[in-house]
Structure formats: C-alpha cells, structure tokens
Amino acid sequence: MGDIREDVKSKFVINFSAGPAKLPGPVLAHAQKEMLDHQDTGVSVMEMSHRSAEFSKILNSAEQRLRHLLEIPDNYKILFLQGGGTGQFSAVPLNLLALKPSHSADYIVTGSWSAKAAQEAEKYGTVNLVIPKTKKYTSIPDVSTWQLSPDASYVYYCANETIDGVEFQFVPDTNGIPLVCDMSSNMLTRHLDINKFGLIFAGAQKNIGCAGVTLVIICEDLIGFAMKVCPVIFDYKIQAGNNSLYNTPPTYGIYIMGLVFEWIQDEGGVAKMEENSIKKSSLVYQMIDTSQGFYNCPLDVNCRSRMNIPIRIGSLEGHGQLEKLFSEEATAKGYLQLKGHRSVGGIRVSLYNAVTVEETEHLVGYMTEFMERHRQVAAS
DSSP: OOOHHHHHOOSOOEEOOSSSOOOOHHHHHHHHHTSSOSTTSSSOGGGSOTTSHHHHHHHHHHHHHHHHHHTOOTTEEEEEESSHHHHHHHHHHHHHGGGSTTOEEEEEOOSHHHHHHHHHHTTTSEEEESSOOOSSOOOOOOGGGOOOOTTOSOEEEESBOTTTOBBOSSOOOOTTSOEEEEOTTTTTSSOOOGGGOSEEEEETTTTTSSTTOEEEEEEGGGOSOOOTTSOGGGOHHHHHHTTTOSSOOOHHHHHHHHHHHHHHHHHTHHHHHHHHHHHHHHHHHHHHHTSTTSEEOOSOGGGBOSSEEEEEESSTTOOHHHHHHHHHHHHHHTEEOOBOOTTTOSEEEEOOTTSOHHHHHHHHHHHHHHHHHHHHHHHO
16 A cells, blocks of 8 residues: 555645544555546445445455454454444443343543533433542542442443543453443554453544444444334444444445554554554653643643643643644644644644654654744743
8 A cells, every 4th residue: 555645745744633533645545546446346435335245345344354453252243333422422321221220321421522421321311420520631530439330231431532631541340340432532542352341432533434434342242222212223233133234334434444454454453553652642741741841731640641632831721822823833834733622722632543653753843843932931
C-alpha cells in the first residue's frame, strides 16, 4: 500500500482531529485505486449489493482480520451496526437489563460520554452510579471507594473519554458481573483480554475506519435477552443471526474498516500500535511536564489518556486568548483540529493510530516554538 498523501498534497498538513479522525494514507490509496472497480467486479463497493458474494467476502474478511488482531474467542459474535456509540447507549440497556430481575446496571461515570450513556440507560431501568457525580472529570477514584451492586445486570464504563481525556489503564474487576465497555476512541491501541468483557462497542471514526460503522463484540451468553420495546435493528440476537445483514449495513464503511485492519496487521499488529501510542503520548506529556507551567494538563497522572490529551496554557483559570492564538497559528501551519471540545475549552491533541510518531514530533516542535515566543505573556 502506497501513501496517496505524498503524491497529492501541496502543503504540510497533519490531522489531529478527535473524530472523524485521520485515516492511514495507504488505506486511502487502496480505496482510491478500487473506487470505480473493486477487484474486477466492474462496480464500486459503494454500489455493491450487500447480499452479493463480493460483499460477503469483504464482510467476512473484516471479521476474520479483527478476530486475529484481538484474539477474539469463537464464543463472541462480531456485529457491524449503525447508530454510532450513541445508538449503543440505548442498545446496551435494551438488550442487557433483563439479564437479571433487578433491571438495574452499574455505571462508572468518568467523563461526558459515560455520563450520557448513564442518562440514556435510565429510560429503561435503574442506574446505579458506582462513583459520586462530579462537575469536572479529571481522575478515576480508587476502586476501594466504588459502590458496585451484586444485583446489577452489567457494569458499564468508557475506556477512554474523548472529551475529558480520562483513560482507564486497567480493566475493572466486576466480581463476575458482565462488563460492558465503550472503546470508541482506544480500540486497537492496546492489548486486550477479550474474555474479561461481556460486550465491547466502538464507533469506527477514531482508530478503526470512517464514520458510519459501529463495531460490537459480544459474548454469545448475553444474546437473546432484548426487551420487547427494543427496535429490531438494535436487537443483538437478530443482527447476529443475520450476520449483520438484517438491513442494509454501512457497506463502504465496513470495507474501509477491513482495510484499516489489514494496515494494522501490516504495521505489526496491536502490539505495534500500543508501542507507537506510548511513544506519541509520552512526547506530548513530556513537553507539558517540562514546560515549567506554560502548558498544563488538568488530569491525574494515573489516568492520562494516550489518545486525547487536553491542554491549557498558563494557569488553568485563564489565558484563553493564548489558547485561541495557539489553535489559529497551528491551523495556519498545517496542524489541524487542535481546538479543545466546546464543553471544556483549551486545546486537545488526539493521537489515534494513523497519527505517526514523526508527526507527533512535528507538533511538539511547534509547541516548543510557540512557548518560547509567548512564555512571558503566560507568566503575567
């Protein structure tokens, strides 16, 4: 796979978007080559029937590559759905709350997305908050303080909070209760023991493809408990029974996802993605920690995200003008999408798999140069 960007780009650009995020250049080049004619079929994947033998090969190849990358056991189903992570905020309780008579679930809320998931689940049953509510998400309380319920149908958490930058560096122990995890923004960036999870879901638009596909990995034992009010397209039993083809799936998105899986394999698998992730995030955090207060990260060290790094300039209470200038100058220089989420402000650096170590080094160079020009203003 060649990198199309090297041929067509007329200016320096690095995409640090939190999502939809950068795709690997070789994946785009491959898709471009097959845009009009997929493997001599005479048609584009975009116009290919989802019932055709050709698309069946695409779907099955994507599934098998993912099984290999994550060492997914045979007793887990892989579903390619629509509706995004937000759709799964509803689908999870609609399918799993009835696992126990309590119709309750434990939610570990450590950021904006897990908070939204808990709020949605309250429509269908009882939600127990494992940790106290907070206005700012900057830490994960010690597990000794957690309030887990033995009657919960499942325990839910978000492995990496894209907005707030809180990432779990461990898998919660639920004492045998099925564990549900939103891995939308750190899927395929670190080793996983799939057997520790009952269900994992991920929107594709961060590390594993383009927007439009939602990946669900679910243990077979948890399938078949959907509430009567569950929409048919969110019923895991129906989707699993139809190999994700009950209705027309996001065919082109699945095709791109399969190419991303192939690219990850070619690059060295999940182990290489994790190695790069550690290098990239360490470069940025080292810049922050050695900047003598010019850059600040509001997170506890033990839950700093490798994927999404929130940064403030100067004191945590001010200097919005410098942050605005930082983003504007960065964009002009080709460092795109570094503005923080509108709900938290500041700066946000997203370092998904397609962002290279070299590109991260370029960004750190810009951060250093900007600091040298504006240190005196930030200190005032």
